[in-house]
Amino acid sequence: MTDSRPLPAGARERIEAAVDAAFDEQIDTTIAFTAIPSTRAAEAPCQDMFAKLLRDRGYEVDDWVINQDDLKALPGYGPVETDFSRARSVVGTCRPAREEGRSLILQGHCDVVPAGPLDMWERPPFQPVIENGWLYGRGAGDMKSGTISALYALDAIKAAGYRPKGRIHLQSVIEEESTGLGALSTLQRGYRADVCILPEPTDEKLMRAQVGVIWFRLKVRGIPVHVARAGTGSNAIKAAIHLIQKLEGLEAEWNERAKTHPSFKSVEHPLNFNPGIIKGGDWASSVPAWCDVDCRIGVLPGWKIADAQAEIVDFVAKAARSHPFLANNPPEIVWSGFLSPGYEATEIQESEAVLAPVYEHVFGRKLTSFSSTALTDARFYGLDFGVPAFCFGATMEGAHGFNERVDLASVKRVTKALALFTASWCGIEAN
Amino acid sequence: MTDSRPLPAGARERIEAAVDAAFDEQIDTTIAFTAIPSTRAAEAPCQDMFAKLLRDRGYEVDDWVINQDDLKALPGYGPVETDFSRARSVVGTCRPAREEGRSLILQGHCDVVPAGPLDMWERPPFQPVIENGWLYGRGAGDMKSGTISALYALDAIKAAGYRPKGRIHLQSVIEEESTGLGALSTLQRGYRADVCILPEPTDEKLMRAQVGVIWFRLKVRGIPVHVARAGTGSNAIKAAIHLIQKLEGLEAEWNERAKTHPSFKSVEHPLNFNPGIIKGGDWASSVPAWCDVDCRIGVLPGWKIADAQAEIVDFVAKAARSHPFLANNPPEIVWSGFLSPGYEATEIQESEAVLAPVYEHVFGRKLTSFSSTALTDARFYGLDFGVPAFCFGATMEGAHGFNERVDLASVKRVTKALALFTASWCGIEAN
Numbered sequence: 001m002t003d004s005r006p007l008p009a010g011a012r013e014r015i016e017a018a019v020d021a022a023f024d025e026q027i028d029t030t031i032a033f034t035a036i037p038s039t040r041a042a043e044a045p046c047q048d049m050f051a052k053l054l055r056d057r058g059y060e061v062d063d064w065v066i067n068q069d070d071l072k073a074l075p076g077y078g079p080v081e082t083d084f085s086r087a088r089s090v091v092g093t094c095r096p097a098r099e100e101g102r103s104l105i106l107q108g109h110c111d112v113v114p115a116g117p118l119d120m121w122e123r124p125p126f127q128p129v130i131e132n133g134w135l136y137g138r139g140a141g142d143m144k145s146g147t148i149s150a151l152y153a154l155d156a157i158k159a160a161g162y163r164p165k166g167r168i169h170l171q172s173v174i175e176e177e178s179t180g181l182g183a184l185s186t187l188q189r190g191y192r193a194d195v196c197i198l199p200e201p202t203d204e205k206l207m208r209a210q211v212g213v214i215w216f217r218l219k220v221r222g223i224p225v226h227v228a229r230a231g232t233g234s235n236a237i238k239a240a241i242h243l244i245q246k247l248e249g250l251e252a253e254w255n256e257r258a259k260t261h262p263s264f265k266s267v268e269h270p271l272n273f274n275p276g277i278i279k280g281g282d283w284a285s286s287v288p289a290w291c292d293v294d295c296r297i298g299v300l301p302g303w304k305i306a307d308a309q310a311e312i313v314d315f316v317a318k319a320a321r322s323h324p325f326l327a328n329n330p331p332e333i334v335w336s337g338f339l340s341p342g343y344e345a346t347e348i349q350e351s352e353a354v355l356a357p358v359y360e361h362v363f364g365r366k367l368t369s370f371s372s373t374a375l376t377d378a379r380f381y382g383l384d385f386g387v388p389a390f391c392f393g394a395t396m397e398g399a400h401g402f403n404e405r406v407d408l409a410s411v412k413r414v415t416k417a418l419a420l421f422t423a424s425w426c427g428i429e430a431n
Numbered sequence: 432m433t434d435s436r437p438l439p440a441g442a443r444e445r446i447e448a449a450v451d452a453a454f455d456e457q458i459d460t461t462i463a464f465t466a467i468p469s470t471r472a473a474e475a476p477c478q479d480m481f482a483k484l485l486r487d488r489g490y491e492v493d494d495w496v497i498n499q500d501d502l503k504a505l506p507g508y509g510p511v512e513t514d515f516s517r518a519r520s521v522v523g524t525c526r527p528a529r530e531e532g533r534s535l536i537l538q539g540h541c542d543v544v545p546a547g548p549l550d551m552w553e554r555p556p557f558q559p560v561i562e563n564g565w566l567y568g569r570g571a572g573d574m575k576s577g578t579i580s581a582l583y584a585l586d587a588i589k590a591a592g593y594r595p596k597g598r599i600h601l602q603s604v605i606e607e608e609s610t611g612l613g614a615l616s617t618l619q620r621g622y623r624a625d626v627c628i629l630p631e632p633t634d635e636k637l638m639r640a641q642v643g644v645i646w647f648r649l650k651v652r653g654i655p656v657h658v659a660r661a662g663t664g665s666n667a668i669k670a671a672i673h674l675i676q677k678l679e680g681l682e683a684e685w686n687e688r689a690k691t692h693p694s695f696k697s698v699e700h701p702l703n704f705n706p707g708i709i710k711g712g713d714w715a716s717s718v719p720a721w722c723d724v725d726c727r728i729g730v731l732p733g734w735k736i737a738d739a740q741a742e743i744v745d746f747v748a749k750a751a752r753s754h755p756f757l758a759n760n761p762p763e764i765v766w767s768g769f770l771s772p773g774y775e776a777t778e779i780q781e782s783e784a785v786l787a788p789v790y791e792h793v794f795g796r797k798l799t800s801f802s803s804t805a806l807t808d809a810r811f812y813g814l815d816f817g818v819p820a821f822c823f824g825a826t827m828e829g830a831h832g833f834n835e836r837v838d839l840a841s842v843k844r845v846t847k848a849l850a851l852f853t854a855s856w857c858g859i860e861a862n
Contacts, residue, residue: 114713276715284707284725286831294715400717
């Protein structure tokens with residue numbers, strides 16, 4: 001491991017100019033990438049496109065179908081309920097002839113969350129458009145512009161006449177929004193580096209800590225009857241409501257604990273409980289027999305997931321005991337995705353020391369950091385595989401919402417910062 | 432109009448014996464009818480089967496596709512949201528050469544409510560089986576055994592060597608469980624009689640009054656965000672929960688009013704509010720942007736539907752005003768099916784006088800009556816088209832629930848009562 005080394009004279013200016021020169025093309029590529037509706041289990045065309053972008057540039061491309069069985073015993077594994085038969089990871093490697101510099105992983109995810117009802121979008125979510133310097137579209141911010149930034153950052157080094165002296169893996173994964181199995185699969189396959197940067201949309205800050213997340217489904221089953229005799233049956237929708245409202249108590253309890261957590265004590269309400277999907281009943285005039293609620297709750301870095309799961313199980317059991325029907329028909333809990341611990345990037349001093357001056361040059365202000373109330377794939381690298389990892393990326397709005405958009409001027413700044421960081425971190429030499 | 436006339440000597444015994452003789456075949460027909468999964472918009476094979484049963488017996492068969500536009504201006508019309516292009520009514524008419532006796536409509540509905548999750552049935556819902564004298568299956572009780580009872584009641588009169596002296600319409604309709612448009616279509620087409628009996632499963636009692644029903648859908652729309660910033664968005668599921676819980680207040684208020692209603696003051700909690708279907712959100716880690724709740728609420732006979740709708744609208748608007756998000760984003764209310772007033776059978780003295788002695792003979796006890804907390808198609812006949820109507824049918828369990836079943840001994844008693852009523856009401860003569 002070596003310290004940051006000064007760039008060759010004029011390299012910084014030439015790399016920044018190369019980002020500027022290719023930025024129109026970068027936007028076009030970002031738009032094409034964002035136009036692919038790569039929701040869960042439909043990421044294949046995005047992975048195809050990214051693999052082609054890598055091949056066209058001469059990267060060594062590893063594009064493989066993920067075998068879920070290879071991952072089940074690994075830390076941070078979360079169960080998958082969708083069709084996983086076409087799940088793929090794509091890694092492009094740029095390998096110097098002699099690996100003298102520090103190595104780097106740049107990882108993006110190409111899966112996006114569902115767009116929701118189209119009538120709530122002002123523009124079609126998968127027909128990206130630019131207005132007043134913002135690029136609109138589902139995934140434009142989270143995080144297709146980030147992945148493409150990393151690609152063009154490396155392009156700029158080459159266009160400026162240099163090549164990195166450290167090994168670089170440019171990775172596109174799936175399942176970031178549900179289990180993280182895409183990132184886990186790259187680690188299972190053996191990809192490692194001295195640092196991993198995830199150009200997630202961090203509002204131009206360094207994400208130093210993040211919560212963990214657990215997904216669970218409450219499955220309530222009741223005895224349905226004709227609504228004429230509603231009193232003799234149990235309305236599963238009403239029973240599910242009881243559980244949702246009780247779980248707000250667990251959320252409050254956990255947020256109390258966060259008030260003394262070093263990374264989250266100054267964050268207001270860091271641990272959100274979200275009933276995100278509800279489905280129950282099939283006839284207005286039948287007392288509903290079932291109601292499923294898909295929930296997400298945050299956990300603090302340092303908490304064991306198994307302990308948090310046990311707390312959820314106990315809390316739901318207690319809530320059920322206080323309900324006349326549920327007491328005799330306790331709900332089932334299904335772990336339906338994320339079983340992901342929180343993460344604090346405690347080992348990134350070396351990379352931060354390289355990023356800070358680059359940031360100050362490009363952004364004209366000091367690099368700041370924050371603790372996130374969302375999770376990212378960074379946890380796998382940093383917690384379990386000895387790869388210090390952090391997120392750093394552009395400014396966006398509407399993540400997981402309607403009219404998602406990313407600030408293109410911010411994307412350009414981030415691209416420059418990633419390029420200059422890479423050059424400084426890996427070292428560069430004339431091509 | 433004539434009074435009830437004595438049956439020819441020996442007719443009663445011969446008709447009862449004919450019911451007994453054909454009862455195995457009646458059960459087979461009921462099983463075949465119940466085996467057809469005639470949920471909403473899928474009733475066609477049931478109507479085909481019933482039309483064939485009528486044709487095979489020589490009825491004059493009227494089998495037509497319902498034009499919804501013909502019904503829209505009629506009283507009691509409720510909006511249909513499903514495919515109505517194949518909606519049919521089937522009427523079989525038995526017309527005496529000289530119409531000397533009173534006329535009769537016997538109406539059944541062949542639509543059934545959804546079966547719900549199959550794993551909650553002990554037996555497949557559309558593979559009817561008999562166990563310990565009960566016939567199990569979705570629709571076995573509500574009300575395929577009733578429709579087939581009417582068919583075999585008329586068969587028994589013929590098999591006993593008689594023919595009715597009054598015009599009889601044997602009708603099979605759809606949409607009874609959702610709008611009532613099937614029954615309304617027979618009235619729009621002009622079918623009338625001196626009385627209409629609906630062999631609904633009334634536990635061997637006469638249904639003298641019934642509530643009305645309104646269906647409505649609450650459509651809540653929120654501003655979704657990443658759950659990391661849950662505080663800045665509005666969770667549409669939580670907002671829908673707020674409305675559901677507030678509407679329980681309307682239910683309580685309406686049941687207070689029922690305490691002075693002549694037909695319902697002695698019924699406990701006659702007006703049920705049922706959130707029957709809920710659907711919201713599409714991602715556990717996105718604050719849900721929308722939640723739709725399909726609701727059913729009962730209304731008392733005598734209430735104007737438009738007034739009740741206005742009360743619901745006002746109540747929901749008030750509930751929305753007390754919620755921080757809904758106050759600025761009031762929910763939409765969609766009238767999604769039944770807009771049906773309650774009904775009291777005040778004009779059935781003449782038919783009741785005929786049924787009572789028949790009942791006492793067959794059942795060995797006095798006929799009793801009740802006020803129902805569910806509605807039936809009877810309302811259209813009695814309220815708006817001058818056809819006194821009431822329900823009378825067999826004992827069942829599990830209506831709109833799992834393991835629906837009908838008591839076959841009760842079905843036989845009801846078949847005999849319907850046959851003897853018809854003979855007495857219309858009069859019979861040797862065939």
